[in-house]
Amino acid sequence: MGNRYLIVGGSAAGMAAAHTIRKADETGEVTVLSNESHAPYFRPMIPYIITGKKSASQIILNGSGVFTADTINILTGSKVTSVDPAGKRVTTGAGDIFDYDRILFSSGSRPYMPEDIENLGVDGVFALKTLADAEAMAARSETTEHAVLLGGGILNLKAAFALLEKNIKVTLVVYSPEVLSQLMDPEDAYLVRKALDEAGLVIKTGCSARAVISDDTGVCAVALDNGEEIPCQMICVGKGVIPNLDYLDGTDIRIDKGIVADPFTACSKGDTFAAGDVAVTHDPATGDKTVTALWTHAVEMGICAGLNMTGKKTAYAGTMGIMNATQVADEPFVAMGVVHTRDKDLEVHTDRTDHYFRKMVFSPDGSRLVGAVFVGDITRAGLYRYVIREKMEVERFKNHLVNHTLHYGHFL
Numbered sequence: 001m002g003n004r005y006l007i008v009g010g011s012a013a014g015m016a017a018a019h020t021i022r023k024a025d026e027t028g029e030v031t032v033l034s035n036e037s038h039a040p041y042f043r044p045m046i047p048y049i050i051t052g053k054k055s056a057s058q059i060i061l062n063g064s065g066v067f068t069a070d071t072i073n074i075l076t077g078s079k080v081t082s083v084d085p086a087g088k089r090v091t092t093g094a095g096d097i098f099d100y101d102r103i104l105f106s107s108g109s110r111p112y113m114p115e116d117i118e119n120l121g122v123d124g125v126f127a128l129k130t131l132a133d134a135e136a137m138a139a140r141s142e143t144t145e146h147a148v149l150l151g152g153g154i155l156n157l158k159a160a161f162a163l164l165e166k167n168i169k170v171t172l173v174v175y176s177p178e179v180l181s182q183l184m185d186p187e188d189a190y191l192v193r194k195a196l197d198e199a200g201l202v203i204k205t206g207c208s209a210r211a212v213i214s215d216d217t218g219v220c221a222v223a224l225d226n227g228e229e230i231p232c233q234m235i236c237v238g239k240g241v242i243p244n245l246d247y248l249d250g251t252d253i254r255i256d257k258g259i260v261a262d263p264f265t266a267c268s269k270g271d272t273f274a275a276g277d278v279a280v281t282h283d284p285a286t287g288d289k290t291v292t293a294l295w296t297h298a299v300e301m302g303i304c305a306g307l308n309m310t311g312k313k314t315a316y317a318g319t320m321g322i323m324n325a326t327q328v329a330d331e332p333f334v335a336m337g338v339v340h341t342r343d344k345d346l347e348v349h350t351d352r353t354d355h356y357f358r359k360m361v362f363s364p365d366g367s368r369l370v371g372a373v374f375v376g377d378i379t380r381a382g383l384y385r386y387v388i389r390e391k392m393e394v395e396r397f398k399n400h401l402v403n404h405t406l407h408y409g410h411f412l
């Protein structure tokens with residue numbers, strides 16, 4: 001009998017690992033346990049389920065890119081409730097038992113629902129994480145005139161645009177002084193903010209929700225901590241995520257804000273591995289331990305874990321704690337590495353225009369690039385990422401970094 005590979009969670013990291021294992025070990029048995037009811041799908045596309053531009057069957061993972069191998073046993077509706085790393089056995093909520101030779105923890109994260117907001121459990125309150133959430137939001141949107149979104153991060157901005165597209169009025173309630181506060185300093189978000197205002201999003205900063213008000217239709221208003229009450233028929237909470245770790249309670253797998261993975265994606269117990277949003281890895285820009293929340297990183301780490309699980313020792317390059325490349329309201333932006341620079345001992349160069357914003361952040365002695373933010377024009381961002389990730393000494397081409405004239409030849 002071949003090796004038995006067990007994977008907890010069938011999303012970016014888990015499915016990338018499963019397919020990598022399948023290709024590297026043809027005789028092994030690969031089983032993916034997923035607690036979702038849908039077959040694995042491309043999570044970043046779920047906003048299109050809200051708008052109706054895509055159906056569930058159009059965003060499933062099998063058959064594209066790295067997700068092409070078959071003969072992987074995917075069991076949906078299977079929630080892992082406990083793991084015995086010594087006995088190499090897991091148990092599911094339904095009482096099923098699976099023995100394994102090697103296991104991957106790729107259980108990702110779930111939305112954080114703040115306990116200090118009263119009455120969050122009523123109908124019409126969502127957090128956009130799963131395909132099922134998107135389907136439920138799509139259904140509720142049919143009777144929604146006004147949606148209030150709590151939190152100004154990238155996921156809520158995606159939800160906001162999906163709802164705006166359906167001609168629903170959207171108000172964003174943001175505790176921070178500006179949107180995207182995790183990804184840039186408030187004064188650096190001016191172009192994004194302008195684009196959001198022009199798109200018709202109502203943004204209230206510096207306040208937060210205190211309670212959800214409901215009637216027999218579910219949510220009917222939200223009460224803010226500044227005394228304001230906003231009538232609405234839908235709320236979406238985007239207050240960050242927490243790792244899915246409960247099934248590891250009582251084990252001696254090392255946890256520190258996530259499952260701690262070594263540079264070869266292995267956990268603290270033999271034959272256990274971790275990848276994706278649930279894993280703690282290293283940030284090549286800062287050297288710090290970090291968790292990330294990006295599909296591409298989860299896939300890269302999942303592939304790496306898959307190789308390591310089949311005995312092909314492969315180091316993982318790490319992920320930048322802050323790294324995001326996306327677009328809101330037609331305004332593309334990239335934020336990576338050290339991006340918050342207020343009152344910090346760093347060398348910072350900014351280029352602020354009406355069409356684009358660029359920020360280059362260097363180490364205090366100016367010898368290394370440690371972070372960058374691009375809004376409006378993201379050309380060459382990949383080169384900057386390379387320079388940060390490889391911790392390059394930049395003296396030779398620093399003026400090109402600052403003046404945005406860097407090209408690949410400068411590395412040769």
Ligand SMILES: Cc1cc2nc3c(=O)[nH]c(=O)nc-3n(C[C@H](O)[C@H](O)[C@H](O)COP(=O)(O)OP(=O)(O)OC[C@H]3O[C@@H](n4cnc5c(N)ncnc54)[C@H](O)[C@@H]3O)c2cc1C
Binds near residue numbers: 293
């Ligand atoms: C709306 C939205 C838009 C996004 N857009 C982008 C984007 O544009 N670009 C980008 O790079 N990233 C984007 N992301 C982030 C990206 O989707 C995540 O970083 C990525 O999905 C992480 O993959 P993962 O495999 O680590 O974990 P997850 O995708 O979180 O999957 C983990 C899976 O494990 C399951 N699970 C958890 N516990 C158990 C258990 N006990 N037993 C069995 N199964 C379990 C979960 O239900 C889930 O299916 C977006 C995310 C969302 C929600």
